[in-house]
Amino acid sequence: MQDYLLMIVAAMFINNIVLIRFMGNCPVVGVTSSYESAVGMGAAVIFVATMAGTTCWIIQKTILEVLGIEYLQTLVFILVIAALVQFVEILMQKVAPPLYRALGIFLPLITTNCMVFGVSVLNIKEEHSFMQTLIFSLASAVGFALVLLFMAGLRERMDATGRVPSLLRGVPITLITAGMMGLSFAGLLGMA
Amino acid sequence: MEPVLTAILTVGAIGMLAGLILGVTAKIFYVHVDPRIGHVADILPGANCGGCGYAGCTDLAAAIVQGNAPANACKAASDELAQKIASMLGISVDQQERQVAQIFCHGDAAHAQRKFVYLGIQDCRAAQLVSGGDKACTYGCLGLGTCVQGCFFGALHMGPNGLPVVDTELCTGCGSCTKICPRHIPKLIPVSQKAAAFCSSHDAGKVVKEICEVGCIGCGLCKKVCPENAVEIDKFLSVVDPAKCTGCGKCFEKCPTGIIQSVVLTRDLKKKAA
């Protein structure tokens, strides 16, 4: 239990997937200009990353490792993720149109989000058990969503009462701010 | 050879499974979205200026595809683009003359009086709310450049005399500036128009004379001399009808304040295009 708790804290904050592991930066820059899109993207990624993480783990353990073709991991995983994302997209469009309208536009972006694929690979690399895979994928994705949300908060404040030079507005200042967020996370060094 | 076969069969099977799942779900959960909407949106300028009256370019694209808006509904798109959209959708467009904005006030600091010194937000709309604006003329340009901010196409800039200037080549005739200006000083005219009275004041001539040296005083001399009957006086303000005006120039000579002037938008454009 305690191990799982530590794993959650570590995956969410201490080794935050965006700020420390450098994955999933494009959406942090691209979809944080408003809370709504940050929340939408965050929710979509939490869902997809958890599904993808566990599915990939199962495939790795039951197929790739059994047959000794681990080197095809990259090919298989990305295929699974791409299919999964598209499956979810089609399903959502039909079953929950309002949700689709809110999250749908983010789904195609997720296929090429390093974070989903990265988490799937990390699960294997760090030899997680199934339970650990589930928790790690979920916690990492939540950590990602939190960064999106914090960034959206900071950007809203900057938009409302800031005066970022026009040449740095948008992507550049978001990157710098992400850097500052990561810098503050240096305080957690040595925790896990 | 065995490892190769293993690889091919496993991954092939996974691929097939993925294909099946996608295919079957796509079949079961089919939702039709008109792909043409995306294509039209691609052609539109994407400035989201709202000049068309729709909430952004994609919205207009949907309207055009559904036949709720004409192919040339986008004020900012050139005729060429409208033609492109029309031919893609297999519909026709009515040719309409291109319009551009002109600034209907020449009352700069040297020629028009101010009531007071304004201190505060540098935005004409905000200034208008403080005692009705600092200009003595309640119709004249306040000169804080809100229209410049409002133009999505960078077609406006503030001239050295503190009045906005239109770059007729960049202006798409979207009308955003007219809408945003608290006094509606920028007005759209057809590019072929040859004369205009560059004043917006409906004040009586006596009042105008007191506060502005370049205002239209509504004396009606232009109306009198115009051989084409192209000039009307609307509440002390001379208005030229572009359909009738031939640009003969008789009114220019007669106007006591010199505010009815020749307009040469077309030549300007041709020169630039060359």
Place this chain on the structure above:
Amino acid sequence: MAARIVNEFTKGFWKEIAPLRFALGICPSLAVSTKVESALGMGFAVVFVLCMSNVLISAVRNLVPDKVRIAVFISIIATGVVIVELVMQAYFYPLFLVLGIWIPLIVVNCIVLGRAEAFARKNTIPLSLSDGMGMGLGFTLSLVVISSIREILGSGTWLGMLVMPEAYPGFGFLLRPPGAFVIFGLILGIMNVISARIEKKTA
């Protein structure tokens, strides 16, 4: 035709230089740019994958049904990536160790799929190759620029050679993740300045 090929090639270096212009492929640009050496390695890996995927995707572009488009494209891309992975392991093992998880992650580098979607599936093979090459080299160029700044100011070296005075203490901050973000952001700002200048001149 030749002119178009050249054009598709050169646009990747300034006008559409990928990570810098479109904020795509940010992660690897940040992660592997501590040293010029690894930046070059990563860059060339991406060039290879991009060229390969662009060519193959362009070749099959008319055969692929829309619904499985992405799956097919990404399989092709993944194949390129695994080839790079295997070859790098076989012949450039130290580089493989440095780049680590970022090699398989090329598969999700937004630029690669982005070019497939935006370009290769609509264009002929020569054009696609030229586009892939240009984009890939542009990506490499961005990585080299970022990593040069980071390596020179951070460790005082460039491609491992000492370029700063012996006593230069090195600003370790720049070698850390936050330093990467900051340098990336500032480069984007500087590019905006330059673009604005150019635009003003041509206008």
Place this chain on the structure above:
Amino acid sequence: MKQPEFVVSAWPHIHSGNSVRNMMLHLIIALLPAVAAAFFVFGVDTLRVVTIAIISAVFWDAVLQKIFKRSLSIGDLNAAASGLMFAMLMPATVPWWVLVVGTLVMLLLGKHVYGGLGCNPFNGVLIAYVALLLSYPGLVGDTPVPTSDMMMTQNPPLMELKEKGAEFLDETFPLQDLFLGSTLITGTIGEISKLALLVGGLFLILRRKISWIIPTGFLIGLAGVATIFWLIDPETYASPLFHLLAGGSLLAAFFLATDWTTSPVTKTGMALFALVCGVMTMAIRLWSQWPEGAYFAVFMVSMLTPFFDKLRPKIFGSKFNHQRQAQS
């Protein structure tokens, strides 16, 4: 044309006379007792560090204002105040070039890239502190600093705690010395005398330049966590009093967490912000590799400021009960 005579503008037409300069001046004055205490312990080095930090901060501010094409505003004393604040986080032994680099980072990333004073989401002083800590760990942060006695080189209290545990803390660092500051206690310039910090902090509170809620909440959060652990195992964990008086607790509580720009503005937001800062400080001190967590904590938690500010006061009339009161 006739010139207009009078000015017309929107109301209000009078002003309280508050200004950034005035607020910065207060900050500088409030830090002077701490500088004096450090001078007593480290001697002239204190002045060296403070002077270089202020001068280079003002210099970089001016340079960056030029680069970013802003009007020159070093007269608002912000750069000077930030420079002084930055010096507070530096040990007296720090080389001059570290100060120059640090102030550049502080003003570039903590002010100008965001558009100048008031736009930065993170406190420039903390950005510079952490950047330097990561780059030159031996030169800044908790390093042993020779005091004017020159008799011995002593570890700062929190470093001693991290390295040797809580066992002999009471003997090594008498609480009285921790509070008043003495040559037994080393640390950064601003960490010497807690009394001096308290005096400065109360001065700011009484002059209504900062809110009392933030320091109070910070110290409550910090002492709360420290107490829990201390009660669990007083052998392993230092006492809450030690945690309050050691390192940068008070400096962070009164001078860093209260930085206007990066802290919340609503009372509830301030209270939560401060509590989280305090708790986070303890978490870092207990479990991370760093001896001191107060600065990191404030830096990190300011990321949440926009969210704490969502906890805004109930507006006028929000308690109105539409059915009942409308009839009465």
Place this chain on the structure above:
Amino acid sequence: MSLRELIQMVLVLTIVTSVCAGGLAAVKLVTKEQIDYQQIKFIKEPALKKILTDYDNDPISDRLQIVTGKDARGRDVKTTFFLAKKGGDVTSLAFEAGGSGYGGPIGVMIAIDPKGGIVQAVAVTTQSETPGLGSKIVDDPDFPSQFSKKPVSANFNLAAAGGEIQAISGATVSSSGVSTAVSRGVELYQNVKSQLGL
């Protein structure tokens, strides 16, 4: 969508993925040898250099693989032994064993003098422990040196578990990972000693 389209979709995807996989398998076949060699060279060699002192051959070339057990699915598990020779005599026998640490698996290279039955030295090959804490198993030479010059019969467990090894304070888990690896390695050595033919 028609059935024809569906079949086309599935077919295309199947063919593409099969072709991709086939191609990759081919590449893998071609590069396999080279990859193995590189892995050994870059991961094992530094550790080998650290623990092997007295030899005149290339232990990487002089290696042999022995089946040392079966995994959960019944497949053979092979261990590679590196032989250090001096003047043709085997002076040391080096191989890798594993344990698990705080941040993940820990690999340890162990050198044993087959004649004397003595553990000559131990070095960590792979680890992902907390820098500054668990990573002391690599950075702090005092820790691995505890294993040196002990007979294979010694108890390589941590002192807390009744063994002879002092854990690094604050990094018990990492220390225990190393000691478990060494214990396992020594046990494995005892089991396969005969097969090695030395």
Place this chain on the structure above:
Amino acid sequence: MNSGRLRGGIQFSCPLTGLSSPFEGIPSPPKVIVPLQQDQGGVCTPRVKKHDVVLVGQLIGESPNQNGASIHAPLSGKVTEVIKAFQDIHGRAIPAVAIESDGQSQRFEAQAGAEPFAALQGAGVVDFDRMTVPLAAKLEEARARKVNTLIVNALDIEPLLSSRGRLLLEEVQAIAAGIDAVRKTLDVNRVLLAADADANEAIAAATKTFGGSVQILPLRNKYPQAVDYLIAKRALNVEVPFAHGVRIADIGALVVGVEAMTAVGRNQPVVERFISVANGKGHIKNLRVPIGTPIGTVLEHCRITPEPGGKILAGGPMTGPAVAGLDQPVTKEFLGIYVQGRREVVKPAEAVCIKCGLCVEACPMRLMPFLISGFAEKGMLAETQNYDIFTCIECGCCAYICPVRIPMVQFITFAKKQIMDQRKDA
């Protein structure tokens, strides 16, 4: 006492010297210009022509509706012009009547015996709160909503204005008569009088006159507590969510200023205005000024020479609108005249909010002024509404306290206007 606390606001330390200075008349001006709109009730229709002769109190502009306030001649003399588009202090172009005095001050005899309530419209009484509204409209609303509590407001709205405190002392009899009149027409069973706690003399006079019939509420001066909503809150401890359409009348209360009560009590057309004159140095005089008198004439009488580059305010220094010139006439919208020298003019800032939170602390409506104003500046109108821009009473506390001098009130009024325009369009 069931009184509510006022959070925020500004405690001004300016001397209350104005309370001890009695109202003076000023010499009748030779010429007046009377704008025909002086409140929120709409433009009055001119009832005189050029060259007509008018008497003091004679109707010259008739209210456009039942609950408006008509406008009367302040002088006897000749109408020299009915101006079509006179630019008033708000920059509106409205009709106005110019009258040349004949020096006689002869009064027009109104038809006697009219019931005060019905006569309000005819008498042109207005009440001043955040805006000037016809008293008749307020009373009509009170009647419709069965108001039972009358709160008479003798608090001066702004620092350096003291006309209300002084009126309570000097016109206490008229106020008493006014209260009685309102009591008769509305079913009022409770009357409260809010007065400045420092206005000892006036409170004493009120206590003596009213005895127990009126409950006196002495309040310590704090800006902007004299605003209707805040008076209601302090007196009854109910906060009225006015931005959501709830009116003070909905809680059964009516707040009326003493100058309106005086006018009701006098039951005569309103032809003069009680104002305080002040400048940067402090209070100067309390005056009774005929409506239409040019500001310049009033200032001459007070021996104040305005400085070019300075400001002239039609009201107090916090919310008085600045006027363009000295020829602007005093109207019913004036509570005072405040003259500011060139150096006292507050220059709005170029700088950005530093999030010090002082404005949040100062806002009596408990809003987040810096955010509203920031959103307004960026044109993010939806967000300003999320932050309750319409609950802002534009009191100016935020801008007053702000260390970087952000013109928050102007941003807020600007955004409100844009939102209203959008709503109109939709």
